Amino acid sequence: MATSDRLLGYVESRKNLTGSVCGLAGVGIALTGAAGGLWPLVIAGLYAAGALIAPPERPDTPHFPDxxxxxxxxxxxxxxxxxxxxxxxxxxxxxxxxxxxxxxxxxxxxxxxxxxxxxxxxxxxxxxxxxxxxxxxxxxxxxxxxxxxxxxxxxxxxxxxxxxxxxxxxxxxxxxxxxxxxxxxxxxxxxxxxxx
Incomplete structure (x- = not known):
């Protein structure tokens, strides 16, 4: 249960979303033929770069009763x-x-x-x-x-x-x-x- 929660948390994270957008840009580059035979490395590299440059997750501010x-x-x-x-x-x-x-x-x-x-x-x-x-x-x-x-x-x-x-x-x-x-x-x- 905890593993699936962590996995779901990562899927929804900023890092994954930014990496996915960059990975899609890599797919676009691969479809144009600019990446040649290295297209899997280009897609993976752009995903990794996007995941690295994404802002870190920020925990929710705790709610204290007023x-x-x-x-x-x-x-x-x-x-x-x-x-x-x-x-x-x-x-x-x-x-x-x-x-x-x-x-x-x-x-x-x-x-x-x-x-x-x-x-x-x-x-x-x-x-x-x-x-x-x-x-x-x-x-x-x-x-x-x-x-x-x-x-x-x-x-x-x-x-x-x-x-x-x-x-x-x-x-x-x-x-x-x-x-x-x-x-x-x-x-x-x-x-x-x-x-x-």
Whole structure:
């Protein structure tokens, strides 16, 4: 199978096509009688010369998802995360912090807001890694703290982690708000200057 794919690839290659065109020119020369008895060598030589001068094959440029495609995938992952979090038993204070974080992430994932790669990376890391790990670690640690009482309650760490994540998301929201305000001010200045 791999051999037939390679053979088919060569048949369609630039080198073969250019060599074939040059080989056909050799057939034309042979038909005129200019090549004499050496016509097979002329055809083969012209084919080889054409194959050698042909530009090399260029591999296709890889396709990487753009910001919109990345956001679509991230929204799907966020829906999966929400389904997971709905099943986890959390203390009310942690649940409140998680609800605030959830609302902020949901707003940031709305189409048309986040396009900066760094912001997108921070959002993806929060949805795909930070929040699931924080909650899972809490669930595991809480089980062990029941077995060995007297240690620091895992709720405190979870609340601190969720607060830190919310601050990170709030920083993205503030940057987006600042960019929109700057855009609005620039447009106002443009309209005012255009009128004069």
């Amino acid at each position: 910001a919109g495609e990345q956001l679509d995938a991230l929204r799907d992952d966020f829906a999966t995360l929400r389904a997971y979090l709905a099943e986890v038993e959390l203390p009310s204070s942690s649940r409140d912090r998680l609800t605030e974080l959830d609302a902020l992430v949901e707003a940031l994932l709305e189409p048309g807001w986040v396009s900066d790669p760094e912001h997108l990376h921070v959002l993806a890391r929060a949805v795909r890694q930070d929040v699931p790990e924080a909650v899972d670690t809490f669930v595991r640690t809480r089980w062990w703290s029941r077995v060995t009482p007297g240690t620091e309650p895992p709720e405190r760490h979870l609340e601190r982690q969720l607060s830190a994540l919310r601050e990170e998301m709030a920083a993205i929201a503030a940057a987006l708000q600042e960019a929109e305000e700057l855009r609005q001010q620039t447009h106002t200045r443009y309209l005012e200057e255009r009128g004069h």
